[in-house]
Amino acid sequence: MQDSARATETLRQGKDVDWKAATTHAFTRELSDGTLPEHKMRWYLQQDYQFVDGFVRLLASAIAYAPSLADSVPAAQFLAVITGPENTYFLRAMDALGTEPSNDAAPATRAFQDLMAGAAASGRYGNMLAVLVVAEWVYLTWANPENPPHETLPFWFAEWITLHAGEGFEGVVEYLRGQLDKVWPTLDADAQAEATRLFHRAIELERDFFDAAYAA
Ligand SMILES: Cc1ncc(CN)c(N)n1
Numbered sequence: 001m002q003d004s005a006r007a008t009e010t011l012r013q014g015k016d017v018d019w020k021a022a023t024t025h026a027f028t029r030e031l032s033d034g035t036l037p038e039h040k041m042r043w044y045l046q047q048d049y050q051f052v053d054g055f056v057r058l059l060a061s062a063i064a065y066a067p068s069l070a071d072s073v074p075a076a077q078f079l080a081v082i083t084g085p086e087n088t089y090f091l092r093a094m095d096a097l098g099t100e101p102s103n104d105a106a107p108a109t110r111a112f113q114d115l116m117a118g119a120a121a122s123g124r125y126g127n128m129l130a131v132l133v134v135a136e137w138v139y140l141t142w143a144n145p146e147n148p149p150h151e152t153l154p155f156w157f158a159e160w161i162t163l164h165a166g167e168g169f170e171g172v173v174e175y176l177r178g179q180l181d182k183v184w185p186t187l188d189a190d191a192q193a194e195a196t197r198l199f200h201r202a203i204e205l206e207r208d209f210f211d212a213a214y215a216a
Contacts, residue, residue, distance in 0.1 A: 007184035008133055008177040011196060015203040022206040023141040027214040032146040032161060034153050041156060042099045043216035047109045049090045049101050051209070054116040055135065056082055061120040062128040066179070074175040086163055093156035108212040112205045119198055126187050126195040129180040133173075134202035139164040140173045 003009045012019055027044070030036035059079050066072035094100055105113060119127040147165035149158035163169070180195075187195065 001181070006177065007181050008137075011130070011199045012137070012203075014196070015200045018200075018203045018207045019138070022138050022203060022210060025142070025207070025210040025214070027210040028142040028146075031157050032149065032153075034150060034157060036157065038097055040213055040216050042094075042097045043106075044213040045090060045094050045097065045156070046099055046102050046104075047106050047209075047213065049094070050103070050105050050109050051112050052082065052086070052090070054113040055132075058116040058120045058128055058131060062125065062132060065123070065125040065128060067125070067183075071179060074172065078172050078175075081163075089159050089163060093159070096154075096156055106212055108205065108209045112202075112209060115198065115201055115205060122194070124191060124194065126180065126183050126191055127198050129176060129183065130195040130199040131202045133176045133180050134199055134206065136164075136169075136173050136176055138203070138206045140169055144170070 027036065027040070031041070056079065059075060059082065063072045063075045063079065066075065091101075116131055119131045122128075143161050143164035144166075146161045149161045153161075184192070184195075
């Protein structure tokens with residue numbers, strides 16, 4: 001399918017200014033060149049680990065609502081990456097930077113948690129995908145051009161790039177986009193409007209999250 005004919009591309013273009021801000025942010029630029037101050041990365045890891053809690057629940061909900069086993073398998077395999085290597089990365093990186101998991105959610109984190117919980121509770125597969133697509137596609141977009149990471153980067157920067165880049169992660173984003181592209185024409189006007197609102201809100205919140213981390 002031509003990119004311009006994809007629902008996910010039309011949705012992305014509807015929030016292009018925030019998309020560009022989220023995918024070319026000073027936070028990820030400095031992370032990639034190794035100049036990001038450690039206290040900003042510490043803040044980010046502590047807050048993003050709380051984001052991951054809600055993300056895992058949302059992804060599990062999407063697995064539950066996928067129309068067939070074949071539609072759910074890539075999501076289930078991705079869930080294993082998040083709860084496996086990515087979870088371990090967070091714990092190792094927080095430990096190396098002298099911090100630990102916390103339940104003290106900043107406003108930007110709480111806003112994302114609320115969005116994800118609402119999408120999961122809606123019982124609408126399209127809503128769940130809208131948030132999942134944004135969360136992973138934004139990360140692929142900033143991380144892929146930075147891959148492979150500079151050899152001199154500490155692991156807490158380098159692995160955050162490699163977890164969101166390369167063929168495997170491209171496949172995850174392509175799968176999530178493909179699911180939303182496929183379900184889109186089956187949604188009525190009300191469901192499309194709701195999924196659009198969630199998609200665009202998720203882009204705003206990705207930008208806000210990086211802004212908050214960079215301001216830490
Ligand atoms: C806020 C946020 N958005 C997306 C991702 C990518 N998994 C993340 N770790 N954190």
